[in-house]
Amino acid sequence: MKTKLALLSLVLTAGLTAADQPAACCAADAKPKAACCTSDEKADKAACCAEKSDAPAACCAEKAKPAACCAQVEKPKPAACCAVEVPVAKKPDACCAEIENRESKIQNFSSESLYQLEVGFTDDRDRPFTLASLRGRPVVLTMFFASCGYACPLLLTDMQAIRAKLPAEIRDQAAFVLVSFDVARDTPAALAKYREERQLDAQWTLLHGDDDAVRELAALLGVKFKLEADGQFAHSNLISILNPGGEVVHQRTGLQGGLDEAAQAIVAVSR
Ligand SMILES: [Cu+2]
Numbered sequence: 001m002k003t004k005l006a007l008l009s010l011v012l013t014a015g016l017t018a019a020d021q022p023a024a025c026c027a028a029d030a031k032p033k034a035a036c037c038t039s040d041e042k043a044d045k046a047a048c049c050a051e052k053s054d055a056p057a058a059c060c061a062e063k064a065k066p067a068a069c070c071a072q073v074e075k076p077k078p079a080a081c082c083a084v085e086v087p088v089a090k091k092p093d094a095c096c097a098e099i100e101n102r103e104s105k106i107q108n109f110s111s112e113s114l115y116q117l118e119v120g121f122t123d124d125r126d127r128p129f130t131l132a133s134l135r136g137r138p139v140v141l142t143m144f145f146a147s148c149g150y151a152c153p154l155l156l157t158d159m160q161a162i163r164a165k166l167p168a169e170i171r172d173q174a175a176f177v178l179v180s181f182d183v184a185r186d187t188p189a190a191l192a193k194y195r196e197e198r199q200l201d202a203q204w205t206l207l208h209g210d211d212d213a214v215r216e217l218a219a220l221l222g223v224k225f226k227l228e229a230d231g232q233f234a235h236s237n238l239i240s241i242l243n244p245g246g247e248v249v250h251q252r253t254g255l256q257g258g259l260d261e262a263a264q265a266i267v268a269v270s271r
Helices: 002-014 032-037 045-050 066-071 080-082 093-106 151-165 168-173 188-198 210-220 259-270
Strands: 121-125 139-144 177-181 205-207 224-229 233-235 238-242 249-254
Touching: 002 205, 032 045, 045 224, 045 249, 121 177, 151 177, 151 259, 168 259, 188 205, 205 210, 238 259, 249 259
Parallel strands: 139 177, 177 205
Antiparallel strands: 121 205, 139 238, 224 233, 238 249
16 A cells, blocks of 8 residues: 555656745745645645645655644545545545545546445455456456345356356456355355355356445445345345446346347457
8 A cells, every 4th residue: 555655646746837836935036836745854844735736746645744744734634634544443434435536546446346346255265356356357246145046046047157158268258256145155165165055167256244344345236135034035036247447338128138248248358
């Protein structure tokens, strides 16, 4: 994280122009604002920031006076204020949302990308897994639960059928992902058993998440699910196709048809 923030700070600092220089501390010389405000000789950083409240990146990146510096800024200034060592829980929402957006751009994730999700999952070998690790590949993703007696087996069959429709070179690079919303029963061990029973090879990723992670992903995908009295879930039937950047480019809704279209969507984002 520190490296990313340092990079961000550098990017922002590099973008400052002479017009951004705070008058009081920079007028005396031609140094750009960054040099001016971080100079030991011009140590009154709060005053420096006050001169130019919309360009505090340089002075607020100075860790010695983050509180005073950020207080000078009327609007939250993410790069500046978040660049300091503020505990995560205390970062202002607007501040963090913007810096995350900028970091995502650095990683080439768009605002539509599921790979911006910071929640973690666990795979069926009990290893931590983040969705962003799927970047660079076309992805076929479905939310399901392993003990489903009706729809989920059909969804799996359709994912396998979509896979079979792909040209070999695309089939080999695609990832097939099943994320369970049955957080209580579909433990990594239960998912490992499911993999074995269904004979799913290494191209398949089976994920367990905690309640928050699952709900967040479901909301982004438009998947609804509800635990019924009989232990089964009522749920949406959606097979989502993601491009290599993690954006949903196609969804097959329901339990019938649409396999050719789904395969075509995968091919389209693979070339
Ligand atoms: Cu189901």
